[in-house]
Amino acid sequence: MASVEPPAPAAPDGANAGAEPSVRLRREALLEALDGLRASPDLPALRAALGALCVGVEPGGGLRAADDEEAVVFPEGLLRSELAQIGAALTLERARYYAGRLRKAARGARTAPINEIDLNRWKSYGDIVTDSLWLIERRDGSGVHRADYWGNFVPQIPNQLMRRYTRRGEWVLDPFAGAGTTLIEGQRLGRHVLGVELQPALVERARRLVAAEPNPFAVALPVVSGDSAALDFRALLAEHGATSAQLAILHPPYHDIIRFSDDPRDLSNAPSLDIFLGLLGRVVQAVAAALDRGRYLALVIGDKYARGEWVPLGFLAMQAVQERGFALKSIVVKDIHGTAGKRAQQELWRYRALVGGFYVFRHEYVFVFRKR
Numbered sequence: 046m047a048s049v050e051p052p053a054p055a056a057p058d059g060a061n062a063g064a065e066p067s068v069r070l071r072r073e074a075l076l077e078a079l080d081g082l083r084a085s086p087d088l089p090a091l092r093a094a095l096g097a098l099c100v101g102v103e104p105g106g107g108l109r110a111a112d113d114e115e116a117v118v119f120p121e122g123l124l125r126s127e128l129a130q131i132g133a134a135l136t137l138e139r140a141r142y143y144a145g146r147l148r149k150a151a152r153g154a155r156t157a158p159i160n161e162i163d164l165n166r167w168k169s170y171g172d173i174v175t176d177s178l179w180l181i182e183r184r185d186g187s188g189v190h191r192a193d194y195w196g197n198f199v200p201q202i203p204n205q206l207m208r209r210y211t212r213r214g215e216w217v218l219d220p221f222a223g224a225g226t227t228l229i230e231g232q233r234l235g236r237h238v239l240g241v242e243l244q245p246a247l248v249e250r251a252r253r254l255v256a257a258e259p260n261p262f263a264v265a266l267p268v269v270s271g272d273s274a275a276l277d278f279r280a281l282l283a284e285h286g287a288t289s290a291q292l293a294i295l296h297p298p299y300h301d302i303i304r305f306s307d308d309p310r311d312l313s314n315a316p317s318l319d320i321f322l323g324l325l326g327r328v329v330q331a332v333a334a335a336l337d338r339g340r341y342l343a344l345v346i347g348d349k350y351a352r353g354e355w356v357p358l359g360f361l362a363m364q365a366v367q368e369r370g371f372a373l374k375s376i377v378v379k380d381i382h383g384t385a386g387k388r389a390q391q392e393l394w395r396y397r398a399l400v401g402g403f404y405v406f407r408h409e410y411v412f413v414f415r416k417r
Contacts, residue, residue, distance in 0.1 A: 068124050069116040070108045074101075075151050078108065082144040088137045091144075095132050102128075117151045123169050159291070159340065161212050174205055179379040179411070188233075189254040194224040194247075195303055198296050198345055202379070202411060203227040206294055207236050210341040213262065215291040216282060218335065220273035220328050225251030227294050228266050235262035239281055239290070241273045244306050272310045274327035278335035293332045293342040297325055300358055302349050318356065326365045333370060336416050342371060347381070347409030355403065359410040371414035378408050 078098045085091035101108035102124065110116035127147045134140035149155070150165040162170055184192060184199040191197070203226060207217060213235035219227040222240030224247060231238035232255060242248045248270040255266050265285045269276070282290060298305055298313035300321045305313045315321035329342070336342065344366055348358045367373055394405045 066121045067118050068102060068121050069110040069118050070102060070151075071110045072115050072117040072151060074108050075117060076148060079144050079148040079151065082131070083141045083148075085137070085141075088134075088140060091137060091140050092132060095128065099128055119150070119166075120169055123166065126168065159210055159212070160208065162208070173208055177375060177377050179377055181380060189229060189258045190226065191224065191254070194250075197224055197226055200226050200230050202296075202345060203230040203294055204234070206341075206343050206411075206413075207231060207234050207292065210343075211236050211292045214264075216287050216289070218278060218290045218293040218332050220276075220278075220293070220295060220332055221297050222251055222268055223247060223296070225254050225268065227296075228255050228268065229258055232258055232260050232262075232264060232266055235264055236292075237265045237285070237287070239278070239285075240266070240268040241271055241276060241281075242268065243270070243272060243308055243311055245270045273331060274310070274324055276331055278331055282335060289337045290332075290335050291337055291340045293336055294345070295328065295332070295343065296345040297328070297362075299347050299349055300356075318351075318358075318361070322361055322365045325362055326369060329366050329369045329371075333416060338416050340416055341374070342366065342414045342416065344412040344414070345379075345409065346412070347406065350403070353401065359412070363410075363412045366412065366414055370417050372417055373412065374415050375411075375413040377411035377413065379411055380407055381409050 078094070078101065082091055082094050082098065085094055098108070100106055103109075127143065127150075131140050131143040131147070134143055146165075150163075153165075154163040155165045156163055162173065179201075181199050181201055184190075185201055185204070186192065190200050203217075203219075207230060211217060215236055217227065217231055217236050217238045219238055219240045222228065222242040225240065228238045228240050228251060240251060242251065248268050251268045255268070260266075267281070267285060269281060279289070282288065298311070300315060300318060301313055303313060305311055308314065310324075312321055312324050315324055332342065344362060346359050346362050349356045363373065363376075397403075398405050
């Protein structure tokens with residue numbers, strides 16, 4: 046279980062650098078000191094060498110780098126935590142292992158092809174969630190984010206997804222752009238985002254919000270008015286010099302729970318569940334045609350009630366995606382008890398649940414897929 050807080054104003058991809066003081070150390074000298082730790086014949090000798098190293102990293106110490114020296118930079122808290130873990134090890138083998146891990150971090154970054162998380166410093170990314178239960182007590186309302194559009198999802202969702210599954214400068218597809226939440230988060234994180242929205246009024250609103258938010262990485266954030274089930278996403282990307290996308294985030298209507306428009310192409314107006322799933326499948330196919338193989342698609346959706354029965358809309362939609370060339374990687378359950386609608390009608394829903402013999406919705410899903 047993980048509590049997902051609004052992102053701190055730290056480094057864009059979640060490393061704590063920028064959120065706390067950093068320490069600049071002479072790289073080669075630090076590597077030599079760590080090699081000395083690992084060569085220690087016994088635990089007392091290693092701890093003695095560690096004591097000298099700890100003195101060296103203090104202000105004015107011999108391991109501190111001058112401005113003109115090649116340096117490795119650590120968040121101060123991370124460095125002290127790693128050194129303390131070496132000192133607390135109960136065996137020489139374990140202490141050597143921890144020293145070796147710190148040495149890897151000092152040598153340089155090790156990232157996966159799909160993100161910029163430095164795996165040699167994975168402890169620095171405490172705000173990137175890896176649990177499958179997300180508790181979001183407070184939506185991020187910073188900057189131009191607004192909660193007044195009913196269909197908005199919380200900004201923490203696209204923030205987490207983009208940091209896990211993209212690198213800066215890559216493209217994200219948002220075929221249900223709504224009021225622009227994913228576009229705003231992409232703008233902050235340095236990801237290009239192509240948004241498509243059926244309602245022209247929402248397109249204009251999203252454009253206004255994006256224009257009012259700083260764009261520190263000068264990314265492209267086009268918002269197109271149209272039907273995502275019938276668009277050529279590759280052609281749209283080509284207009285901005287891109288040939289493909291590296292992530293897709295889909296937050297469709299939860300069938301007919303909320304009617305978003307009178308447009309018959311709107312998924313919220315689908316006359317039956319089968320037609321809804323067919324339309325969603327067409328959107329998935331259109332997005333998949335522009336998504337690189339091996340990259341990720343996330344579907345955010347919840348369930349519904351109909352005629353006194355719980356309809357597992359989330360899992361039916363999950364299957365619709367799987368049938369179109371995607372492998373399921375994760376199912377995240379996210380709480381929704383903090384939504385304004387539920388707070389305003391909490392007692393009414395509790396009464397209805399007691400009368401009707403059901404449980405009140407307090408969750409939705411984030412399904413994560415990988416394109417085969």
